[in-house]
Amino acid sequence: MFKKLSEKIEMRRVAKGKQPKEQFKRSINRSAGGDFGVLFFLVVCALAMSLPVIYAIGQSFKPLDELWLFPPHFFPNRWVIDNFVDLFRLMGDSWVPFSRYIFNTVLISISGTFGNVILSSFAAYAIAKIPFPGRNMLFQTIVYSLMFNSTVTGITNFLLMSYLKMIDTYWAVIVPACCTTFGLYLMKQFMESSVTDAVLESARIDGAGEFRIFWKIAMPMVKPAWITLIIFAFKDLWNSGASTYIYSEELKTFNYAISQLVTSGVARTGVSAASTVVMMIVPCAVFYITQSNVIQTMSTSGMKD
Amino acid sequence: MAKKEQAVVRKDISRFRWTLSEIKKHKVAYLMVAPFFILFIMFYVVPVVLSVVLSFTVFNMLEFPEFVFFDNYIRLLFDDEVFITAIKNTLIFAVITGPASYLLSLFFAWFINELRPKLRAFLTLIFYAPSISGAVYLIWAVFFSSDQYGFVNAYLIEFGIINEPILWFQDTDTIFPLIIVVALWTSLGTSFLTFIAGFQVVNKDLYEAGAIDGIKNRWQELWYITLPSMRPQMMLSAILSITGAFGFGGVITALVGFPSPDYCVHTIMHHLDDYGGARYEMGYASAIATILFFMMIGCNLLITRILRKVGS
Numbered sequence: 001m002f003k004k005l006s007e008k009i010e011m012r013r014v015a016k017g018k019q020p021k022e023q024f025k026r027s028i029n030r031s032a033g034g035d036f037g038v039l040f041f042l043v044v045c046a047l048a049m050s051l052p053v054i055y056a057i058g059q060s061f062k063p064l065d066e067l068w069l070f071p072p073h074f075f076p077n078r079w080v081i082d083n084f085v086d087l088f089r090l091m092g093d094s095w096v097p098f099s100r101y102i103f104n105t106v107l108i109s110i111s112g113t114f115g116n117v118i119l120s121s122f123a124a125y126a127i128a129k130i131p132f133p134g135r136n137m138l139f140q141t142i143v144y145s146l147m148f149n150s151t152v153t154g155i156t157n158f159l160l161m162s163y164l165k166m167i168d169t170y171w172a173v174i175v176p177a178c179c180t181t182f183g184l185y186l187m188k189q190f191m192e193s194s195v196t197d198a199v200l201e202s203a204r205i206d207g208a209g210e211f212r213i214f215w216k217i218a219m220p221m222v223k224p225a226w227i228t229l230i231i232f233a234f235k236d237l238w239n240s241g242a243s244t245y246i247y248s249e250e251l252k253t254f255n256y257a258i259s260q261l262v263t264s265g266v267a268r269t270g271v272s273a274a275s276t277v278v279m280m281i282v283p284c285a286v287f288y289i290t291q292s293n294v295i296q297t298m299s300t301s302g303m304k305d
Numbered sequence: 306m307a308k309k310e311q312a313v314v315r316k317d318i319s320r321f322r323w324t325l326s327e328i329k330k331h332k333v334a335y336l337m338v339a340p341f342f343i344l345f346i347m348f349y350v351v352p353v354v355l356s357v358v359l360s361f362t363v364f365n366m367l368e369f370p371e372f373v374f375f376d377n378y379i380r381l382l383f384d385d386e387v388f389i390t391a392i393k394n395t396l397i398f399a400v401i402t403g404p405a406s407y408l409l410s411l412f413f414a415w416f417i418n419e420l421r422p423k424l425r426a427f428l429t430l431i432f433y434a435p436s437i438s439g440a441v442y443l444i445w446a447v448f449f450s451s452d453q454y455g456f457v458n459a460y461l462i463e464f465g466i467i468n469e470p471i472l473w474f475q476d477t478d479t480i481f482p483l484i485i486v487v488a489l490w491t492s493l494g495t496s497f498l499t500f501i502a503g504f505q506v507v508n509k510d511l512y513e514a515g516a517i518d519g520i521k522n523r524w525q526e527l528w529y530i531t532l533p534s535m536r537p538q539m540m541l542s543a544i545l546s547i548t549g550a551f552g553f554g555g556v557i558t559a560l561v562g563f564p565s566p567d568y569c570v571h572t573i574m575h576h577l578d579d580y581g582g583a584r585y586e587m588g589y590a591s592a593i594a595t596i597l598f599f600m601m602i603g604c605n606l607l608i609t610r611i612l613r614k615v616g617s
Contacts, residue, residue: 280438302537
């Protein structure tokens with residue numbers, strides 16, 4: 001009976017001039033039980049993964065009296081936005097005007113991200129597409145640099161920056177952000193597989209210079225890669241407290257100001273949960289929108305030996 | 306790529322002359338890589354070299370460094386019990402969270418790949434969110450808060466399992482497992498995305514060919530077809546997971562505080578911050594950084610060598 005109904009619906013859809021729906025076919029090597037098991041496992045794990053985040057969201061909408069209920073409720077009985085209002089009021093009361101923190105974050109994020117994408121694309125294009133001597137060595141160095149992180153270089157970076165008088169300026173955050181080896185790595189791998197040599201060759205025969213080819217031909221072809229680089233760079237800069245190299249209050253970032261509100265105990269539990277929610281919305285939304293580009297870029301990122 | 310270059314090697318001039326002429330021909334390429342690699346040398350190469358050099362000195366940032374041979378290393382290894390604890394903790398962390406986060410990334414990505422696109426995109430976000438949203442892990446401190454209003458304590462008391470609230474992030478017995486859970490929670494990052502992408506580019510024809518050759522279920526398919534054709538992604542993921550596992554320390558400071566009770570979750574990173582950031586013993590801190598550097602590189606090279614052997 002169900003079958004007949006679904007067939008009828010399908011016929012009506014086709015009669016209206018729509019594409020016939022693809023028949024759902026079980027893929028090879030898949031059993032119904034297995035499919036169900038996988039879905040069940042994923043749903044359980046996804047719930048477990050998102051439990052703390054959901055709790056934070058619930059916490060941020062609770063009115064004051066419900067924060068100290070025993071036992072605590074997972075979700076508020078009465079949803080209020082008091083905590084968010086308080087958060088922004090506290091921000092307004094801070095010593096340095098809050099717009100300044102936002103300005104700092106925006107300035108640092110935009111200039112750092114811009115520099116990062118431009119510098120890595122230039123270098124990646126040359127390494128991937130111009131057969132100059134030494135390029136394999138350069139790329140190998142980049143791969144080795146993926147094997148350690150900033151913990152190792154932190155101390156000496158600090159010494160170097162204080163020698164260059166960059167400490168306590170915007171430069172201390174922006175300049176290092178322009179050079180992320182993972183960005184170059186991703187860009188190079190993507191260029192290698194998605195910019196075809198034939199197109200570049202014909203442009204070279206037409207007499208176009210390398211810079212021109214880079215801007216007019218290569219860059220438009222690697223749009224997913226630079227979107228990905230923008231997201232990775234932006235995410236790092238957005239989350240950066242920028243407090244290691246910056247002491248002046250008026251140069252610090254939004255993230256720093258918010259975490260300061262929370263950890264210094266100025267704010268209540270509800271307000272700190274609200275700030276967590278505010279801080280995570282932006283990177284999550286950006287990632288969700290651009291996800292297909294990121295996945296496309298990552299698919300070329302494998303390390304060939 | 307290397308093969309292609311070999312093809313144009315000319316016989317009539319020496320290799321050196323040929324290289325020179327190639328350099329001249331591709332001048333513009335050097336111009337393109339220059340800005341990036343100048344910064345790369347400044348922020349990666351020089352710091353590593355400098356920390357190796359400084360590790361043989363006593364340096365307090367005021368006076369000129371004084372050369373002391375291996376004194377820093379001798380002091381670290383034989384006279385600094387906290388450092389031995391830090392090494393032990395770092396290794397335990399790396400050995401547990403590195404492989405665990407690698408396997409979690411692999412299996413979650415594999416399962417997610419079976420779903421339809423809309424659901425896939427949504428679940429990817431759910432699993433990836435903790436690692437991109439900055440300080441969201443602080444919510445664990447509220448979740449496992451040590452008073453009776455903490456969510457976990459409240460329900461354990463409510464159901465009569467415990468009588469007194471547990472001091473989750475102060476009790477040396479509970480800190481370690483909790484930190485590992487939080488570490489795994491935030492570790493589904495770039496390596497997870499690499500796997501998600503890797504599963505999508507496996508040649509679909511291989512699956513049909515495999516089915517004809519007698520592959521019966523999804524596990525065999527994973528082992529005999531998918532994993533061998535994803536080796537490049539597996540290599541990159543391994544490197545990212547290992548590096549991540551060794552560099553995990555900021556979360557501990559944020560949740561437990563510094564120093565941790567009885568140094569029970571003191572890692573090399575904390576030791577480094579202590580001597581470099583608080584005591585300004587830059588020579589000693591550089592020795593710590595140098596040891597960490599070689600541990601990371603060594604571990605990565607070992608694992609990539611092993612992975613290269615898999616299936617070949």
